[in-house]
Amino acid sequence: MRHHGDAEVRGAGADLTDLAVNVRAGTPPAWLTARIAASLGTLAAYPDGRAARRAVAARHGLPEECVLLTAGAAEAFVLLARALRATAPAVVHPQFTEPEAALRDAGHTVRRVLLDADDGFRLDPGAVPDAADLVVVGNPTNPTSVLHPAGTLESLAREGRTLVVDEAFMDAVPDERETLAPLVTTLPGRVAVLRSLTKTWGLAGLRVGYVLSDPDTVAALGAHQPLWPVSTPALVAAEACCAPDALAEAARAARQYAADRAHLLARLREFAGVGLRVVEPAEAPFLLVRHPRATALRLRLREAGFALRRGDTFPGLGPEWLRLAVRDRVTTDALAAALAAAGGLARDTPGGA
Structure with missing residues (x-):
């Protein structure tokens, strides 16, 4: 569960086009x-998060x-697992694996709610156990690229339950539609929305994110x-x-x-x-695809200069799944040419990878 996309490109060199991260x-x-860079001259002083907290709140x-500022959204998962006294946590899969890993590390027994590929990985609130007092779901979900309706997620909020929505990719959705961020203090029970600055701003190495929730939950996590x-x-x-200009850029x-x-969807449909097969509709800056010989195809594409994310490390998926990041049209067309050149590996033949 601790395999992530960066493992596909670590040490690979500049010649590999990164579609895995x-x-x-x-x-x-x-x-x-x-x-x-301008902040480096102030490193002798201890960090002061007040201005950043005000900016996020505004x-x-x-x-x-x-608002709770965190060292990336990954820290927030650890805080939630340690600070909240959940007795029956449930994690909706397939999704980012760190929430479940953090819960297990903290000694929790986790119930998995597995969504169905035949239903497009759409969330049925009825599949979540009534007894679950902590529910974690991604929106839009990594790796499926599914954007769940806000109303569907709202129906999971109830007294005695903490609903955690990982919105690490929500700022990549036009108008951030379906976000629960404005509702964290008005829905029943506890609601925590997690955000990251890694994806849109390319700050994975800086480690910065935040939690939006009610003041009591924020204080409990901060402790x-x-x-x-x-x-x-x-913090800078x-x-x-x-800032307004940054939000406009996002x-x-x-x-x-x-x-x-x-454009990527259109090119991939050429290989149907x-x-x-591509999971649709897709709303995130990545796509989940299925092929009967996905592992061999991934390795062949790597030889052609493209790194894709294997999907079998996500609960609910198997070796026939791959995730690939959305890139510019030139990169997509080059990928399509590499897929066409893969020849027999892109044929729907029986057998494994």
């Missing part, structure tokens, strides 16, 4: 790098006490953080990415993702007759 290409932008129209958990450069980045990037994804 879901980070926007060409990031971080120069203006953001300059802001971060960005979402919430009080400051509803499990060490002192000064988020570095000064990361969080504040900068919440909105443009989301629209570009949608256009580039449509030879066994390649």
Whole structure:
């Protein structure tokens, strides 16, 4: 469960086109790098997160006490697993594996709710056990690229339950439709929305994200953080990415993702007759595809210079699944040419990978 897309490209060299990691290409932008670099002269002082917290709160129209800054969304999963006294946690799969890994590391027994590929991995609230007092779901979901309706997720909120929605890719959705961020203090029970600055802004190495929730939940999670958990450069980045100009840039990037994804979908559909299937509708900056010889196809594409994410490490998926990031049209067309050149491996033949 601790295999992630970066393992596909680690140490691979510059000649490999990265379709395995879901980070926007060409990031971080120069203006953001300059802001971060300018903060290095203040490193002698301890980090002060107040300005970043105010910026995040203003960005979402919430009080400051509803914001917890974290060292990436991954830290938030650990805090949730340790701070909340859940007795019957449930994780909706396939999705990012760190929430379940963090819960298991904290000693929890986790119930998996497996969504069905034949139903497009859509969430049926009735599949979530009534007894679940902690429910974790991604929206849009990694790796399926499914965007669940906000109303569906709202129906999971109830007294005595904590609903955790991983919205790490929500800023890549035009208008951030279906987000629960504005509702974290109004829905029944506890609701926690997790956000990351990694994907749109290319800050995986900086480790910065945040939790939006009610003040009591934020305080409970914060009590499990060490002192000064988020570095000064990361705090500067969080504040900068919440500024109006940055939000406008993110909105443009989301629209570009949608256009580039449509082109990628169109090119991949050309291979439907030879066994390649794409999960649709897709709303995230990546796609989940299925092929009967996916492992061999992934290795052949790697030889051709493209790194794709294997899917079998996600609960509910098997070796016939692959995830690939949305990139520009030139990259997509080059990928399509490599798929065509894969020849027999792109044919719907029986047998494993």
